[in-house]
Amino acid sequence: MPFNFDVYERSAYREPAPIDHDSPFQSMMERFDVAAEILELSPGFYEYLCRPARMHVTSIPVEMDSGRVKIFEGYRVIHNNVLGPSKGGIRFAPDVTLNEVKALAGWMTWKCSLVDLPFGGAKGGVACNPEEMSPGELERLTRRYTADLFDVFGPDKDIPAPDMNTNEQIMAWVLDTYSMHARQTENAVVTGKPVGLGGSKGRRQATGRGVMTVTLAAMEQIGLAPGDCTVAVQGFGNVGATAADLLGEQGCTVVAVSDITGGYYNENGLDLKAMKAYTQQNGGTLAGYEEAQHITNEELLTLDVDVLVPAAKEDQINREIAEDLRARIVAEGANGPTHPAADEVLAEKEVLVIPDILANAGGVTASYFEWVQNRQGFFWTEEEVNRRLDRMMGEAFDKVYTAADKYDVSLRIAAYVVGIRRVAEALRMRGIYA
Missing domain, CATH: 3.40.50.720 (NAD(P)-binding Rossmann-like Domain)
Incomplete structure (x- = not known):
């Protein structure tokens, strides 16, 4: 029997708690709500698309240079994977929270959709202060975080990348740790890694x-x-x-x-x-x-x-x-x-505001290029990367600008409309497995 999305009321998710305007997740949801009204999403589609698919919280024991064992809390949120494997960075910062990671994962879903990538959205983080940690401590933290999430990550499942306070070296440790557990080198499991390990030219910029x-x-x-x-x-x-x-x-x-x-x-x-x-x-x-x-x-x-x-x-x-x-x-x-x-x-x-899910989508677009090159085993020149990036970003801007004019809304709301529509259409075609 076909699944009926209309049996759920939107208020079941949104009304019990007051909106917290200082919450990153609620900030994302306020924009989502406006776009959902424009798209006339059924209550069931609304419920499906606004909720994270999976949230992982892990305690990470790390032996510090002093010999003391310290426990850090790590997160990985898979917001959506309707369009393909989930994609999103890992950030190391003392103020990282699950709520923040949920919001960032949602933004990644709409960002990937907006620029026509075959990815869903995800985000990860560890609550730590990397400025107070040695390279050895950061390596041990990264490797244990990766090992704890080995069943989550994968080139066809969930693909991390650098974010705040993480870099090519951190990604190299993620790649190596995952590959050791998989018993084979999996370059495509992570993007933003060094060029010598399969990273893409032009990715950093x-x-x-x-x-x-x-x-x-x-x-x-x-x-x-x-x-x-x-x-x-x-x-x-x-x-x-x-x-x-x-x-x-x-x-x-x-x-x-x-x-x-x-x-x-x-x-x-x-x-x-x-x-x-x-x-x-x-x-x-x-x-x-x-x-x-x-x-x-x-x-x-x-x-x-x-x-x-x-x-x-x-x-x-x-x-x-x-x-x-x-x-x-x-x-x-x-x-x-x-x-x-x-x-x-x-x-x-x-003021003409170019929203984040459009303006900073160049990073995940180049990450997609890196993933494609890893899967093909064939690498592009920096000029080829830049040319493809400029084309895809230009096309995304044109779509958003056209939608803003059509619905008489800001570029931000238009970007959400374009991104959400593509995911909703894919979900409608796939249906619900039960």
């Missing part, structure tokens, strides 16, 4: 490159020429620094960047190469950099610029910041940098 591609597309829509454009970037890590570099190469003037030590501003433009060289010699930060005016992160977000790229953490643009924000375009390089309460303010001010 891909997220920032995707930000650049959709920002240029948005500029074209509002008639803004790169040569006349000023840019501020919050975050000077891999995504922010790459986006700043590439936008500068296109003719934009990058007047401000920031890191954990604050913002650095020069109205005539920053010397980004000098700033990157400075961070390499200064413990990875811009602390003490004297060739630019030191400002706060809040001041950076409200500078009088044409483009703002928030590429740091979640909820950086709240309602108060939004009211003072002067940029014409906001390209969300980070996940969830704009609080839901700020969306309405930005819409009233006619």
Whole structure:
């Protein structure tokens, strides 16, 4: 007998608890709800698509360099795998929570769908402070986390990647640990690994490159020429620094960047190469950099610029910041940098917000390229990777912009509509196994 999605009421999931606007998962769900209404999802489809498919919590014992055994808590959330194996990064941070990982996994589902990847969404994390851990402790943590989730991971099941405070080396340890348990080398089990272990050329710069591609597309829509454009970037890590570099190469003037030590501003433009060289010699930060005016992160977000790229953490643009924000375009390089309460303010001010699930999808798109190359055993040049990435990101922007015009909604809601529709259609075709 066919499964009837309509037997469940949406309120059974949403009404018992009040909405927590400071919860990343609720932030994602508020946007999901609007898109679901536009798509007229049946209550059953709504219930299916908003709930994570599986959530894994594991206690990770690690022998520290002191000889003491310390227990860390790790997470892996599989939000959806209707379109294919789940895909998503692993982050190491002291404030990682299951709620945050649930939200990030949901965002990955819609992000993968939006750019037409054959992946579902997932995310992982470990509550730890990597800055206080030695390389040996991080390796032991990573290997035990991977071993605990061996039955979850797999090139056809769930494919991790780097995220906050994880990198190519961490991915290499994931690859090796998984391969030792599988008794064979499985390069495709993880992406974002070193090129020498099957990583893809261009992967490291891909997220920032995707930000650049959709920002240029948005500029074209509002008639803004790169040569006349000023840019501020919050975050000077891999995504922010790459986006700043590439936008500068296109003719934009990058007047401000920031890191954990604050913002650095020069109205005539920053010397980004000098700033990157400075961070390499200064413990990875811009602390003490004297060739630019030191400002706060809040001041950076409200500078009088044409483009703002928030590429740091979640909820950086709240309602108060939004009211003072002067940029014409906001390209969300980070996940969830704009609080839901700020969306309405930005819409009233006619700020064109390129949402995170579109703006930073270059990373997972290049991860897909890496996975394909691993499965084929044939590798592409960096030029081929960049060309394919630019095409797919451009096509995704066009779909979202068209949907925004059709439904008279923001690009954010349009992106959710496009992403959710594809997953819902696949679910409808597959049906429910019972």
